[in-house]
Structure formats: C-alpha cells, structure tokens
Amino acid sequence: MPETIASTAKSSGTRQAGLQFPVGIVGTGCHVPSDVVTNADLVRSLDTTDEWIVSRTGIRERRWLEAGRTTSDMCVAAARQALENSGRTAADIDAVIVATFTYDQPLPSTALIVKEALGAFNAFPLDLSQAACAGGVYGMLTAAHLLQNDRMRNVLVIGAECLSRVTDPEDRSTRVFFGDAAGAVVMSRTDPGFGMLSWDLDASLSYAVEIPSGGASLPTTAQTVDERQQFLKMDGRAVWVEATKRLPESIRATLDRAGLEPGDIDHYVLHQANLNIVHEAMDVLGVDRSRAGITVDKYGNTGAATVFTVLHQAMERGDVNRGDLLVVSGIGAGFIWGTLCLRAG
Incomplete structure (x- = not known):
C-alpha cells in the first residue's frame, strides 16, 4: 500500500468512521x-x-x-x-x-x-x-x-x-x-489507527426474499400451512441483480471514506450467498478472487453467520496479520446491505 494512503487511513480512521473511540x-x-x-x-x-x-x-x-x-x-x-x-x-x-x-x-x-x-x-x-x-x-x-x-x-x-x-x-x-x-x-x-476505519449502509424495500406468513399481516393458520407460506420464498434472479450491484457499490463507498482503493484491501470477507456472486463482486471491483475468503462451498448460505464463518476461518489459518486491511460486506432480504472497513490490530 502507498505510504500516503496508509498514513491517511491510520491518522483519521476513527473520524472517517464517525467514531470518537477506535x-x-x-x-x-x-x-x-x-x-x-x-x-x-x-x-x-x-x-x-x-x-x-x-x-x-x-x-x-x-x-x-x-x-x-x-x-x-x-x-x-x-x-x-x-x-x-x-x-x-x-x-x-x-x-x-x-x-x-x-x-x-x-x-x-x-x-x-x-x-x-x-x-x-x-x-x-x-x-x-x-x-x-x-x-x-x-x-x-x-x-x-x-x-x-x-x-x-x-x-x-x-x-x-x-x-x-x-x-x-x-x-x-x-x-x-x-x-x-x-x-x-x-x-x-483498540489502538488509534486500528479497528473500524469506515462504513456504509443502505436499503431498498423488496419482497423478492420473504417468509409470507407468521407475522401480523398474515398470521399462521391451517390454510397458510397448507399453502406452505411459512417457508422462505426467493426470487433468485432478483437476488443476483441486487447483490452484484449493491455489494461493489457499498464497498467502493466505504473505501472512498477511508481514502483507500479496492486493491489496497488484504482480505475481503463477503456474504456467502452464492460463489458466483462473490466472484462477480470481486471481478467488478477489479481485485483478484483469491483475496475473498470462501466458506459457501462447504457450509452453504448461512445467512447472518456467513461473514463470521469467513472471518473466523481466516483468523484460524493465521492469514490475518496486524495492520492488514479487511472489508466485511453483506446483503440480505429487504434488501438491506452494508460494508465495514477495518484495520487488524
């Protein structure tokens, strides 16, 4: 990483993240x-x-x-x-x-x-x-x-x-x-210059992924069970379009706030919705796919757990060193998405 970028991120990371304490x-x-x-x-x-x-x-x-x-x-x-x-x-x-x-x-x-x-x-x-x-x-x-x-x-x-x-x-x-x-x-x-450097959150209402029954609008009844409305419904094409658009956009916005470029990031910890989505997001960012950890092949999409499974795998393997830059990014039903940029301490 260029020295000027590293120095900028280290000196102003908490300010960019909107946090008083790192x-x-x-x-x-x-x-x-x-x-x-x-x-x-x-x-x-x-x-x-x-x-x-x-x-x-x-x-x-x-x-x-x-x-x-x-x-x-x-x-x-x-x-x-x-x-x-x-x-x-x-x-x-x-x-x-x-x-x-x-x-x-x-x-x-x-x-x-x-x-x-x-x-x-x-x-x-x-x-x-x-x-x-x-x-x-x-x-x-x-x-x-x-x-x-x-x-x-x-x-x-x-x-x-x-x-x-x-x-x-x-x-x-x-x-x-x-x-x-x-x-x-x-x-x-953590120490100044480490931890969370920047973040980005956004959302856009969609019912492309939903569980229709069980809430106040459609309480569970014998009819909803017969219609299998208690199960997750998903429009796979809509998920692909949103994920491959929103993840790179959110990552770039987060990195801009930290004064970083996609190539500066050592580890991409992305939501494991689908291996093809992870690869597409990395290709759009112009970063080698090898920087994105993968667990979807052996665990599938585990929802809110996915980014943690990737992060833990990297930590257990000893891949993450002090000073490394990480991006954690995910998108979920709603659609709701967000990204964090951190420097390992």
Whole structure:
C-alpha cells in the first residue's frame, strides 16, 4: 500500500468512521452442526443434480442442525469460542447482540437466552431479527457505536441461522442454497489507527426474499400451512441483480471514506450467498478472487453467520496479520446491505 494512503487511513480512521473511540475485533468463534448434507443427499428428493447445484451456487455440501437443538445452542457454542480467543470472560461482556431471523421462538428474546446460557450477567441483550444476511454487518456496526459509551468495554456480536427449519423440503430453488451455522466476534476499543476505519449502509424495500406468513399481516393458520407460506420464498434472479450491484457499490463507498482503493484491501470477507456472486463482486471491483475468503462451498448460505464463518476461518489459518486491511460486506432480504472497513490490530 502507498505510504500516503496508509498514513491517511491510520491518522483519521476513527473520524472517517464517525467514531470518537477506535473499535476493533479482538476474538472470533464459529460453530457448525455435525450433520453434513451433500448435494447427492438432496438429489434423492429434489428435481435437481449435483452439476446444477455446483455450477449455479458453488455449494457441494452444507450443515443442518440436529433434531433437539436450536439456534441459541449454536450461538452459545460460537460465543464461547470467541470469548476464549479474545481473552475475555462472559462476565466481561457489556452487551450481547444476536442477529438472526431464525430465532428460537418469537418470544422470549434469543439474545437473552444466549446471555443467560453464557452467564453474561452484566450484559444487556439485543436482538437484530430482520436484517437477514446483512445481520452480521449491522451487528458489528451497532457494537462499535455502543462502545463509544464509557460504560461499555466489550460487546459480543453473534450471527446465526437455522435455515434448514425455514426452507421448504420440496422447493429446490431454496432448499439447496442454505445451511445452518453460527459465528461470533468480541469487539472492544483498540489502538488509534486500528479497528473500524469506515462504513456504509443502505436499503431498498423488496419482497423478492420473504417468509409470507407468521407475522401480523398474515398470521399462521391451517390454510397458510397448507399453502406452505411459512417457508422462505426467493426470487433468485432478483437476488443476483441486487447483490452484484449493491455489494461493489457499498464497498467502493466505504473505501472512498477511508481514502483507500479496492486493491489496497488484504482480505475481503463477503456474504456467502452464492460463489458466483462473490466472484462477480470481486471481478467488478477489479481485485483478484483469491483475496475473498470462501466458506459457501462447504457450509452453504448461512445467512447472518456467513461473514463470521469467513472471518473466523481466516483468523484460524493465521492469514490475518496486524495492520492488514479487511472489508466485511453483506446483503440480505429487504434488501438491506452494508460494508465495514477495518484495520487488524
């Protein structure tokens, strides 16, 4: 990276991010279920082929949660790993943010369930329930702003989905795409020049991805169940158009605010909706595809968890070094999208 760019970003990163105090990630964690579901498994019951799934999505297998376990169980497992890697304990956490639209049940709060299970008794729970696949990005930005308060020292952010429970077993247009997982980060104040440098958020209302029933507009009834309205519906073409447009736009806006170019970024942590979408976004940015971590091939699209699975994989492999620049970007149903730029501390 040119010295002038590095110096500019380091000296004014918190100002560009709109934060008084620099905030970064100090530990990551991830949990995936043990049950592996391959394309061959799905082909037995769906009108599709392994070749079609791989060519259209890049997915070869995914994990589905075992019977008797639920989203909060995955959250707790990922959170414990993130706490251990951060050197913090549950008692050190001031807030627990859980981003998921596959919450354990509409009430009580999934974040509260997780807080209690962890023993994070000093923390308050906060649920982000409708940011969908952008939930990880929104959760981290929310944590960064909470940490501007002098009473906040550590915030636990979790993204998790149990998508096997909300996709229709008879619908190949959704069933093959999604998997179950949870990822977590602990965020704290960091040294000046490190942590979050800039960010961008935006949204545009669309019903191209939705779960029609179960809310106030269409309460669950015997008829809605017969019509399978409780399952996720997705217009795949609309997702492709929005994702391949919005992700590069949001990334460029974020980098402009940090005084950086796409080529300056060491690690792209992109939402794993589909391998082809990740590749297209990198091609539009003019950056080698190898800079984008990939987990969609083995986990599928895990919603709010995807960016955390990529980030944790990079951390576990030792790929991220102090001073490296990272972009974290995601888009979810709504459509809701956002990007963060961080310097590893």
